[in-house]
Amino acid sequence: MSDLAAAAAAELAALEAAGRLRRRPLIDSPDGRVVQLRDQGGRRTLVNWASNDYLGASGELTVRNGAARALRSFGAGSGAARLLAGGLAIHRRLELALARWLGCEEVLLTTTGFQANLAAVTSLVGDGDAVVLDRLCHASLYDGARLSGARLHRFLHNDPADLARVLAGCAGARRRLVCVESVYSMDGDEAPLAPIAAVCREHGAVLLVDEAHALGVLGAGGRGLCAELGVRPDVLVATCSKSLGSQGGIIAAAAPVVELVVNRGRPFIYSTAPVPAAAGAACAALDLLRRDPGLPAALLARAAGLRQGLAAQGWSVPAGRTPIVPVLVGGEAETLALAARLRELGHYAPAIRPPTVPEGSCRLRLTVTLAHRDADVRRLLKVMEGIRKKEEGGRRKEEGLP
Ligand SMILES: Cc1ncc(COP(=O)(O)O)c(C=O)c1O
Known part of the structure; x- marks a missing residue:
């Protein structure tokens, strides 16, 4: 066994002893x-x-047919990143459909939801800025914050008063980006988005809300918790991998914000576009939701x-x-x-x-x-x-x- 393999085996044994070993089912x-x-x-x-x-969308016949149609029309893979030869009409169709449904100016589709968070956060903040995360935010938001080079701060879970305290403490930063989820992935609880948005406004901070677990679940017709509460974050991130039964990240924002991610978001720029079948399935799942709100x-x-x-x-x-x-x-x-x-x-x-x-x-x-x-x-x-x-x-x- 090589030195590396032996060291890896020892680490795995320690994980197993702690009851933390993970295995692929x-x-x-x-x-x-x-x-x-x-x-x-x-x-x-x-x-x-x-x-x-x-919503059980991935098993629905219309969603499977949406995937199959896209596969037949566009092929099995996208072949390149969106900015090269991978920018297919099916991707744009999904972006436009999502923008219309969510009532926002522009949407960018990324290959996964994880990449959407990485791309959004790293495009919006960098050196000299601050990112303020709810303690229980998803790994993708933490990783985006770390990659961005901005200073990372955390506030107590779902506590707008603590958020205000943290924002006051980093008032010197050039831009302050607050990241929260609307529904937390491991607890299923909801963020107090209205007071959080009010604190952000008061402190001149930018708000990003990850609606991965709220899209298709909460709000009128499944448009998410922001829609339900009438909160308009600066950036809404979501994924097609949950209620839309498919795969692909969603970044919804004002057009210049989305174009900035198109130009700065390395996880978007340097990754092959989603497979056509994923976009086709998500389009069909969205139709399903629109037909049956x-x-x-x-x-x-x-x-x-x-x-x-x-x-x-x-x-x-x-x-x-x-x-x-x-x-x-x-x-x-x-x-x-x-x-x-x-x-x-x-x-x-x-x-x-x-x-x-x-x-x-x-x-x-x-x-x-x-x-x-x-x-x-x-x-x-x-x-x-x-x-x-x-x-x-x-x-x-x-x-x-x-
Ligand atoms: C809150 C949250 N954000 C982002 C993601 C990443 O989404 P995806 O699985 O599409 O990469 C997940 C899911 O795994 C999530 O739970």
């Missing part, structure tokens, strides 16, 4: 409802509680059923309304054991551990989709109730209680 037939997991030589069908395909409400109703059921059983489930339903467990070992037990009982919900979430807040992150059936939710609740009762029985026995 092997899944066939994914959709918003079930996965076929290849596990220990066999293949098992499990109910999928780990998909962000909130009631989809988000149906999704929230299903999520409410699961959240209420788990809370009634005594699980630690924070209040909320989004389809991200975290079940807080605490330590790595207990969370891994709970995920393994659920898997034995036919439900797929991987354990979420640091560094994705803070120390001591390991959890199951259950996501509800419109591809699920009501019976799936009922079955999961029954299984979770059984596990809870067994745990309680064990505890009482340990404490010598009858």
Whole structure:
């Protein structure tokens, strides 16, 4: 074994000992409802509680047909970056459709949502500027902030008063960019966007809102939490990889801001354009939402059923309304054991551990989709109730209680 391989193996062993080793699952037939997991030589069908395909769009025939049409018309790959030969009509069609739907001046499509955040942040701030992030912001916003060369500051999660304090502390910076998510990916909670926007206005700061988990889920027809609250951020970032059942990052802003990202955003400039099928699928998913603006409400109703059921059983489930339903467990070992037990009982919900979430807040992150059936939710609740009762029985026995 080379020195590097031996050092890597030692690091992996340390991760495993800490309960933090990650492995790639092997899944066939994914959709918003079930996965076929290849596990220990066999293949098992499990109910999928780990998909962000909130509307079940990726499995919809019209969305698959949208992908197939784009594939036939434009080929399998885009062949080059957007600014070279990869700027296809299907990309522009999606940008224009999103701009119209969101009611914003201009949209830029990037290859992934991660790249959208990298490109937006690094284009807007640099040396001499400050980026102020909510503590729980996604890795892509942190990485964008670090790459940008601007000074990175953090404020307490969802706390506009702390944001004001941090902004006052970096008043000397040339430009101050505040980054928040509208729905936080691991907690499913919503940002107080109106007070956050007010603080930004008061301090002359620029506001970027990542709506990755709100698009298609909240707001009229699924237009997101900014639309619901009437907040207009300077930059709205989102992704086609969740409710739109496809792939590709979205940057929505005033036209000159988007053109600046086109000219400065290295993750956009130096990466091959999204595959045509991804853009075609996202166009079709957007049509789906436009045709049936009631989809988000149906999704929230299903999520409410699961959240209420788990809370009634005594699980630690924070209040909320989004389809991200975290079940807080605490330590790595207990969370891994709970995920393994659920898997034995036919439900797929991987354990979420640091560094994705803070120390001591390991959890199951259950996501509800419109591809699920009501019976799936009922079955999961029954299984979770059984596990809870067994745990309680064990505890009482340990404490010598009858
Ligand atoms: C809040 C947030 N922003 C950005 C991303 C990145 O999106 P994508 O998966 O399209 O790269 C994700 C998802 O993974 C996310 O949860």
